[in-house]
Each structure stands twice: as C-alpha cells, then as structure tokens.
Amino acid sequence: MAKPKIAVFKFSSCAGCQLSILNLEEHLLDILGAVELSYFVMAKRENFAGPYDISLVEGAVTTPRELEELKQIREGCKVLVALGSCACFGGVPSIKNYIGTQREVEERVYTHLWDIQSIAAYGIDHYVKVDAYLKGCAIDLGELVEFLQSALLGVKPRFRTHSVCGECKLKENVCLLVSGKKACMGSVTSAGCGALCPSLNRACEGCRGPADDCNAESLAQVFHEELGLTKDDVVRKFRKYAGNTPQFKKGASFYERA
Amino acid sequence: MSERKIYVGYVAREEGDGALDMVISAEGKIKEARFKIWESPRFFESFLVGRKCDEVPELVQRICGICPHPHHLSAVQAVEQAMGIQVSEQTKLLRHLLLLGDWIMSHALHVFFLAAPDYLGYESVVGMAGNPELLPIVQKALQFKRLGNDMSVVLTGHEIQNRTSVVGGFTAVPDGAALRKLRQRLEGIKDFALETTRLAKTLTSDAVYADLVRKCEHVALKSETEYAVTNGRLVSTEGLDIAEWEYPQWLIERHVPGCNAKHAIIQGRDSFLVGPLARVNLNFGQLSADAQAIAQEIGFQVPDYNPYMSIVARGIELVHSVDESIKTIDLLGEPKYEDPQYTIKAGEGYAITEAPRGICCHGGRIDRDGVVQKWDIVAPTARNVYNIEKDLNEFVPKLMHLSDEELTLRCEMLIRSYDPCLSCSVHSLKVNIHREG
Numbered sequence: 001m002a003k004p005k006i007a008v009f010k011f012s013s014c015a016g017c018q019l020s021i022l023n024l025e026e027h028l029l030d031i032l033g034a035v036e037l038s039y040f041v042m043a044k045r046e047n048f049a050g051p052y053d054i055s056l057v058e059g060a061v062t063t064p065r066e067l068e069e070l071k072q073i074r075e076g077c078k079v080l081v082a083l084g085s086c087a088c089f090g091g092v093p094s095i096k097n098y099i100g101t102q103r104e105v106e107e108r109v110y111t112h113l114w115d116i117q118s119i120a121a122y123g124i125d126h127y128v129k130v131d132a133y134l135k136g137c138a139i140d141l142g143e144l145v146e147f148l149q150s151a152l153l154g155v156k157p158r159f160r161t162h163s164v165c166g167e168c169k170l171k172e173n174v175c176l177l178v179s180g181k182k183a184c185m186g187s188v189t190s191a192g193c194g195a196l197c198p199s200l201n202r203a204c205e206g207c208r209g210p211a212d213d214c215n216a217e218s219l220a221q222v223f224h225e226e227l228g229l230t231k232d233d234v235v236r237k238f239r240k241y242a243g244n245t246p247q248f249k250k251g252a253s254f255y256e257r258a
Numbered sequence: 259m260s261e262r263k264i265y266v267g268y269v270a271r272e273e274g275d276g277a278l279d280m281v282i283s284a285e286g287k288i289k290e291a292r293f294k295i296w297e298s299p300r301f302f303e304s305f306l307v308g309r310k311c312d313e314v315p316e317l318v319q320r321i322c323g324i325c326p327h328p329h330h331l332s333a334v335q336a337v338e339q340a341m342g343i344q345v346s347e348q349t350k351l352l353r354h355l356l357l358l359g360d361w362i363m364s365h366a367l368h369v370f371f372l373a374a375p376d377y378l379g380y381e382s383v384v385g386m387a388g389n390p391e392l393l394p395i396v397q398k399a400l401q402f403k404r405l406g407n408d409m410s411v412v413l414t415g416h417e418i419q420n421r422t423s424v425v426g427g428f429t430a431v432p433d434g435a436a437l438r439k440l441r442q443r444l445e446g447i448k449d450f451a452l453e454t455t456r457l458a459k460t461l462t463s464d465a466v467y468a469d470l471v472r473k474c475e476h477v478a479l480k481s482e483t484e485y486a487v488t489n490g491r492l493v494s495t496e497g498l499d500i501a502e503w504e505y506p507q508w509l510i511e512r513h514v515p516g517c518n519a520k521h522a523i524i525q526g527r528d529s530f531l532v533g534p535l536a537r538v539n540l541n542f543g544q545l546s547a548d549a550q551a552i553a554q555e556i557g558f559q560v561p562d563y564n565p566y567m568s569i570v571a572r573g574i575e576l577v578h579s580v581d582e583s584i585k586t587i588d589l590l591g592e593p594k595y596e597d598p599q600y601t602i603k604a605g606e607g608y609a610i611t612e613a614p615r616g617i618c619c620h621g622g623r624i625d626r627d628g629v630v631q632k633w634d635i636v637a638p639t640a641r642n643v644y645n646i647e648k649d650l651n652e653f654v655p656k657l658m659h660l661s662d663e664e665l666t667l668r669c670e671m672l673i674r675s676y677d678p679c680l681s682c683s684v685h686s687l688k689v690n691i692h693r694e695g
Binding site for chain 1: 299300301303304305307308309310313316317320321322323324326367371375381382383384387396397400401403404407414415416417418419421422424429430629
C-alpha cells in the first residue's frame with residue numbers, strides 16, 4: 001500500500017501548530033517512514049501538488065485569497081483537518097471581529113488601507129466541511145500522534161469532548177475557581193490538554209473552545225456575581241480563543257445585552 | 259532575448275507567506291528588488307486596545323509560534339515598566355533561562371532544518387535523514403532541538419505557548435530536580451554544539467560566500483553584566499546607544515504599499531540588521547569562554563558583515579546558550595514559589611528582548627483600570643526586511659554569472675540567513691526574478 005500523502009497549509013496564524021509537527025522530535029523519523037509529507041512549506045523546498053489523502057490546515061481564514069485557497073484544499077483532499085484553535089474557531093485573530101468595523105480595525109494599524117484585504121476571521125468550517133478538529137492553542141502533541149495513528153489504522157481517533165474539569169479532577173488539583181476564586185474557564189472548555197494550565201496554578205483561558213456540555217451563561221454569572229469580574233472582563237474572557245462559537249457567544253453576550 | 263523571467267514557488271523552510279520580486283536589467287543591474295508579503299495581517303496592535311494588561315503577554319506570545327517567548331517577555335516587561343512592578347531575582351533568572359531555551363530550539367531548528375539542506379544540496383532535512391552518513395547528525399540535531407523545547411516545557415508547561423509566566427512572575431516554578439536533569443542534558447550536548455559551529459563554518463567556507471559582504475548598521479541589546487538576552491541598552495555598530503524605552507523615537511517604521519510588513523530605518527540613517535550576527539559583533543567579549551574559543555578556532559573575527567555568516571553566529575550562540583543555561587540553573591538552585599502579585603496602575607512602558615532572530619520590541623499605554631490604550635509591536639523580521647532588500651541589490655550583480663536556478667537559490671539562502679520569522683511580520687517567500695535584455 002502506498003504511503004498516505006499529507007499536506008500542511010497555513011492561513012492567518014502564528015505557525016505554532018505546524019511547528020508542533022516538527023516538535024514531535026522523537027516520533028518524527030517514524031512518522032516520516034509511515035507517511036509521505038507531500039506539501040509542507042515550512043520544512044521542505046520541494047513541495048508537490050495534490051491530491052492529498054490528509055490536509056492539515058492551520059490558521060483562521062481572514063482574506064479572500066485564503067478563502068479561495070481553502071476551497072481548493074477541500075476539493076484536493078480526502079480528509080481535511082483543522083489544526084489548532086485558529087482553524088477550529090477563528091482563534092485569537094477572531095478577537096478583531098468584535099471591536100468595530102473592519103475599517104476601524106485597519107485604521108489603527110495601517111496608513112494605506114487600499115492595500116489591505118482582510119475579512120472577518122473565522123475557523124475553516126465556517127466555509128467548508130471539516131473532518132477532524134485538533135483543538136488548542138497550540139495543539140496537543142498527544143492528540144496529534146493519536147490522530148496520525150488513527151488515520152494510518154483507519155479508525156476514528158479518540159478525542160475527549162467533556163470539559164477540562166474532568167481532567168483536572170483526575171489530576172486531583174485543588175479547584176482554582178471554587179477554592180482559589182480565580183476566573184478559570186475549565187468548566188466550559190473542551191478537554192484534551194490534560195488540564196495543563198490549572199495544573200500549573202494558572203486559570204484555564206478556554207483556548208480549546210467549548211466543551212460538549214458547555215454552560216457559558218452560568219459561568220459568566222459566576223465570574224461577575226461571585227468573583228467580582230467587571231462585565232467587560234467577562235466579555236473579554238469569552239472573546240479570546242473561540243469568541244465565534246455559539247456557546248462562547250452566549251457567555252459573551254450575557255452581560256453585553258445588559 | 260528581450261527579457262529573462264524566473265518564477266519560483268514559495269521560498270520554503272520559513273514560516274509564513276511572502277514573495278520576492280526582482281527585475282534585472284540588460285546591464286545586469288537590479289532595477290527592483292522588493293518583498294511582497296501577503297501574510298494576512300492579524301491586527302494585534304488594533305485588537306489589543308481595550309484588552310486587559312495581563313492579557314497582553316498571553317495574546318502576543320501567539321504572534322509567533324517560533325519565538326513566542328521573546329514576544330511574551332517583552333510584553334510582560336513593558337507592562338511591568340508601565341505599572342512600576344519590580345520582580346524578584348529568581349523571576350529574572352527564570353526568564354533568562356526561558357529565552358536561552360528558545361534560542362537553543364530556534365537556532366537548532368534553523369541550522370539543521372532550514373539552512374543546512376541548502377548548503378548540503380538537499381531539498382529538506384527529510385532528504386538528509388535518508389543519507390546514512392547524515393542520519394546520526396539529524397538524530398543528534400533533533401535531540402538538541404528537543405532539549406530547547408524541554409527547557410520551555412519544564413519552565414512553562416508547554417513547548418510553544420507558555421502557561422506559567424505572567425505579569426509579576428510565575429504561577430508555578432520548576433523543581434530543582436527537573437532543572438538538574440536539564441543541566442545534565444545540556445552538559446551532554448555541549449560537544450555537539452561545538453561540532454555544530456564547526457559544521458556551520460565548513461558549510462559557509464565556499465568562496466562564493468566570502469565576497470558577499472555589505473557593511474550596514476548592526477543593532478542589538480547590550481548589558482553591562484552579561485551577553486544581553488532579556489534586557490539592556492540598545493546599541494549599534496554606528497554608535498547608537500539608547501535606553502530600551504527610547505526605541506520608538508529611534509527605530510522608525512514606514513508602511514510600504516504592496517507589503518503588509520513595514521520597512522524599518524534608524525532615525526536619520528538607513529536600514530539595519532538585527533539578529534545573532536549583530537549580537538556576536540556587538541557583544542563578543544561577553545560570550546562564554548568556550549563560545550569565544552570556538553569562534554577563534556574556526557577563524558571567525560568580529561565585526562563580520564557577511565549575512566551568510568549568521569549561521570556561524572548561531573553556532574557560536576548555541577555554545578554560549580548551553581554554557582549560560584548551565585550557569586543559570588546553578589544560580590537558580592531550588593526555586594521557590596512566589597505569588598505574582600501586583601497593583602494595577604496607569605502608565606506607559608516599552609521593553610526589548612533578544613529573540614533568536616533579533617530584537618523584539620513591545621510597549622504601550624495602560625489606563626488606571628489596567629485596560630490597554632495603545633500597544634506597539636515590532637518583531638525582529640520587520641526590522642530586517644528592508645536590509646535584506648539592500649543586500650539583494652548589492653549581491654545579485656555579483657552573482658549574475660549563475661544560472662537562474664542557482665541565482666534563485668542564493669537569494670533564498672540570503673533571505674533564510676536572516677531566519678525570517680514570517681508569521682511575525684513579513685511571511686514564506688516566493689522569488690520572482692525578471693532579467694531584461
């Protein structure tokens with residue numbers, strides 16, 4: 001059987017998620033033995049045209065050019081993977097969607113606006129069908145390996161969809177929200193990171209986007225009424241990594257309405 | 259022949275999207291050499307306005323996956339400066355170590371994954387790994403890069419996006435045992451760091467590179483006490499000597515049509531170079547003893563104005579980073595948890611750190627509620643783009659005898675020698691060469 005052909009593409013993002021592939025140092029040579037890395041501009045000078053078996057796309061779509069490229073990528077592959085929170089939900093670049101018109105956003109940074117072609121930032125499934133999501137800012141290396149193994153075996157990868165709280169409890173961490181009175185978003189955020197931040201005494205910032213059983217409105221209330229965050233603070237919390245998702249939109253708009 | 263056109267795809271093995279357009283006249287002169295950068299702008303400076311000051315370091319580390327820590331630490335220090343926050347010696351040491359780990363990861367990535375394939379005639383490190391003679395070097399290089407990554411994991415919980423460093427300090431500190439394990443591995447890799455420097459020298463010793471010298475202003479941080487990493491005064495080979503917070507007045511940016519990155523000049527002067535070559539040139543005497551010794555062994559003399567020698571400078575800095583990390587770990591001993599507490603105040607602050615590829619500047623104004631009013635970010639590659647164009651204008655006429663394919667490769671190599679982190683600012687490249695006449 002021929003090795004599956006893999007392509008890696010980058011839209012608006014920091015390149016950290018595709019760097020994560022190179023950060024699999026100890027598995028890298030094994031992976032390169034099992035798949036054919038056909039297109040990976042960050043790592044290779046010779047890159048080959050599709051079609052590909054698996055296309056990994058990093059970054060949010062924020063320009064018409066990226067949107068056109070995304071459509072071609074979708075047509076040119078069997079399995080399309082959103083690599084990281086920017087590709088999954090719009091990520092950090094999506095913050096700009098909620099701070100005024102695109103023109104206002106541009107005027108703060110650039111003087112010659114005719115040159116700038118930027119549209120609202122969305123995850124790739126806003127435009128095309130996506131087959132798998134590797135969440136997180138940046139992606140979790142364990143999940144990346146799990147995905148590649150599953151793809152090679154032709155089985156569905158096992159990703160967690162419950163909240164970070166589940167993983168945090170398994171680690172027997174003291175609850176940052178209840179005991180530490182810190183604005184931790186673990187209860188609404190999708191697991192898979194091993195509760196990385198709370199385990200390091202850092203409140204979860206929701207970088208993996210909403211969990212399946214997300215109750216963002218209730219957490220927004222807790223943040224404001226019990227922890228004393230200002231309403232603006234609460235809105236900022238839900239509009240950071242996944243402000244585009246319907247679930248986190250509920251958290252952000254809970255106090256914006258008022 | 260009326261016109262000679264060369265079209266090359268992306269300049270690979272960098273991060274981000276961009277292109278280089280060159281028009282060469284019949285007389286062999288460059289009529290135009292310009293970067294066209296189409297990496298989509300992400301408007302960090304715009305959306306940071308209205309965010310809380312403690313979110314700035316968390317968000318700006320997401321500007322670049324290759325050098326997240328310099329962005330993060332510049333922003334942390336700028337916020338601390340704005341609000342008058344003093345941090346402990348331990349925090350300063352942890353930050354120092356964090357950036358050294360970033361240098362190790364990024365320099366190892368650059369030397370072996372991004373640059374070496376060019377010099378050895380491979381399209382990528384994948385090809386190098388296929389050669390049984392080179393495979394052990396590739397494996398060792400992977401270990402080296404992993405060590406840099408593990409320094410980040412031990413200090414911050416993650417290879418790329420740090421989870422512990424915040425305004426005021428760290429939410430959690432590594433235990434001494436974990437640091438001592440890193441120390442052992444650093445000692446174990448030292449010989450390979452020296453070998454890397456020798457290899458870098460061998461790769462660049464071809465006569466074709468010796469000629470490619472262009473004297474330009476080199477800019478780097480300088481500290482009184484150490485080879486500057488996290489802070490210092492900003493100095494240059496042409497006599498610039500200013501405090502960190504003065505950079506907005508001296509390092510000027512211009513918006514260039516057709517290009518999402520801005521062009522950088524020094525007030526009243528011209529383009530300049532930042533990065534490992536500038537640092538080694540300006541701070542040679544503060545490198546570790548072994549880093550200075552290896553430089554002498556391979557015959558590297560400062561100042562060196564050949565940009566292709568940046569790969570050698572990276573080798574020298576790898577040796578220094580290993581030595582300096584060991585020293586820093588010894589100074590840290592058994593780190594103790596310190597609560598990163600601070601009071602929010604209105605203020606303005608600017609700070610600079612040395613990213614692997616050069617100075618990374620952050621700063622702005624915060625109101626009394628801790629909300630950002632203005633934030634300025636200049637990534638190192640943004641400083642270098644204009645200088646790269648000037649290099650091309652000078653060097654390409656010397657390389658006209660080369661075939662289109664060779665010429666394109668040399669141009670790509672020049673650009674890669676700056677290790678442009680294109681996500682930061684200007685982004686991968688496509689080289690278009692048009693020869694007229």
